[in-house]
Amino acid sequence: MKKKLKIALVGCGRIAQRHAEHITNQATLAAVCDINEERRNELATKYNCKAYATIEELLQKEKNLDLVSICTPNGLHAAHSIQCLEAGIHVLCEKPMAITTDDCKRMIDAADKVKKHLIVVKQNRFNVPIAELKKIIAEGRLGKIINVQLNCFWNRNDLYYKNSDWKGTKALDGGTLFTQFSHFIDLLYWMVGDIKNINAIIRNFMHKHNVEFDDTGVVSLEFDNGALGTVNYTVNSFEKNMEGSITVFGEKGTVKVGGQYLNVLEHQSIENYKMQTVFEIKPANDYGFYQGSMSNHDKVYENVIDVLTNNGTVATSGFEGLKTVEIIERIYKSAQDK
Numbered sequence: 001m002k003k004k005l006k007i008a009l010v011g012c013g014r015i016a017q018r019h020a021e022h023i024t025n026q027a028t029l030a031a032v033c034d035i036n037e038e039r040r041n042e043l044a045t046k047y048n049c050k051a052y053a054t055i056e057e058l059l060q061k062e063k064n065l066d067l068v069s070i071c072t073p074n075g076l077h078a079a080h081s082i083q084c085l086e087a088g089i090h091v092l093c094e095k096p097m098a099i100t101t102d103d104c105k106r107m108i109d110a111a112d113k114v115k116k117h118l119i120v121v122k123q124n125r126f127n128v129p130i131a132e133l134k135k136i137i138a139e140g141r142l143g144k145i146i147n148v149q150l151n152c153f154w155n156r157n158d159l160y161y162k163n164s165d166w167k168g169t170k171a172l173d174g175g176t177l178f179t180q181f182s183h184f185i186d187l188l189y190w191m192v193g194d195i196k197n198i199n200a201i202i203r204n205f206m207h208k209h210n211v212e213f214d215d216t217g218v219v220s221l222e223f224d225n226g227a228l229g230t231v232n233y234t235v236n237s238f239e240k241n242m243e244g245s246i247t248v249f250g251e252k253g254t255v256k257v258g259g260q261y262l263n264v265l266e267h268q269s270i271e272n273y274k275m276q277t278v279f280e281i282k283p284a285n286d287y288g289f290y291q292g293s294m295s296n297h298d299k300v301y302e303n304v305i306d307v308l309t310n311n312g313t314v315a316t317s318g319f320e321g322l323k324t325v326e327i328i329e330r331i332y333k334s335a336q337d338k
């Protein structure tokens with residue numbers, strides 16, 4: 001039997017619960033680390049592993065770690081990933097990879113220097129209808145892509161921001177596109193490619209008292225391949241999440257994958273072809289008073305283990321993580337002073 005990978009988790013908050021569960025199912029959770037004593041001890045007790053207050057101590061005391069998973073606030077991903085990479089350990093970093101492209105570049109350089117993997121969590125790529133859509137685009141079944149539309153209509157209320165010491169802050173959160181919708185931006189890049197022109201208007205309509213940035217935006221895009229696109233996003237959908245969808249118009253087919261979490265094939269009309277997926281039953285990550293993206297972290301760890309033990313292909317590389325951050329940065333730059 002293959003040796004189980006030894007993994008440590010940095011950050012023991014909400015998403016770390018998902019990581020801990022799937023690490024334990026597929027590998028060994030050796031240690032957790034969090035500056036918050038209660039959170040690190042709770043997770044360490046639940047999974048019977050060591051708890052550390054700092055990354056320095058974790059790296060010093062835990063020998064033979066194969067991977068560290070970074071689940072800290074967005075603005076700390078770069079420093080924490082680089083620290084672990086420089087200790088010679090592979091890193092799985094939560095999305096967004098960072099909140100500036102400069103930080104992403106430093107992370108990629110650090111990984112290159114020590115020849116370790118830097119993998120970014122983009123679990124929506126594993127949603128069944130999304131994976132199928134990506135496949136048929138790559139096979140050319142939709143023909144040339146001419147237009148794509150992304151709708152991100154979620155609810156993040158006052159309680160959501162009140163319950164966090166970093167969400168809503170420019171320095172650690174970065175913006176609504178980083179925390180709520182970077183998965184969606186990633187899909188644009190992954191499915192349609194890089195973007196030539198961006199024109200954006202953003203506003204903070206409902207969260208001026210507790211969020212330092214946009215809560216709503218409209219963005220028009222022109223891709224390198226000539227396709228046009230729009231992104232319409234808000235966290236002001238009344239009372240609850242409403243929709244997370246992507247519609248792709250190709251010369252030979254139109255497909256919409258929607259539902260709240262890109263989990264429902266809502267429309268398909270494709271020349272001589274029918275997609276098989278109708279609905280993905282798996283629930284989204286449920287945090288009690290709000291819901292996040294699809295809960296596909298099991299697939300993320302399957303990929304990480306395949307990469308580290310079987311020479312598999314990284315599902316989302318540092319470079320792809322950077323592209324999402326770069327596109328979001330360009331959207332915010334375009335929106336400045338408008």
Ligand SMILES: NC(=O)c1ccc[n+]([C@@H]2O[C@H](COP(=O)([O-])OP(=O)(O)OC[C@H]3O[C@@H](n4cnc5c(N)ncnc54)[C@H](O)[C@@H]3O)[C@@H](O)[C@H]2O)c1
Pocket residue numbers: 010011012013014015016033034035036039053054055071072073074076094095096121123164178179285292293294
């Ligand atoms: N893939 C997804 O669908 C998904 C879902 C939710 C969150 N996330 C991402 O995961 C990350 C964490 O989000 P969350 O909602 O779990 O946040 P959270 O606030 O619940 O957890 C973050 C944890 O990091 C800890 N921390 C802060 N500074 C630290 C340090 N220097 N060393 C060690 N620990 C430190 C905090 O004490 C906290 O417990 C964010 O980047 C977020 O964008 C991804």
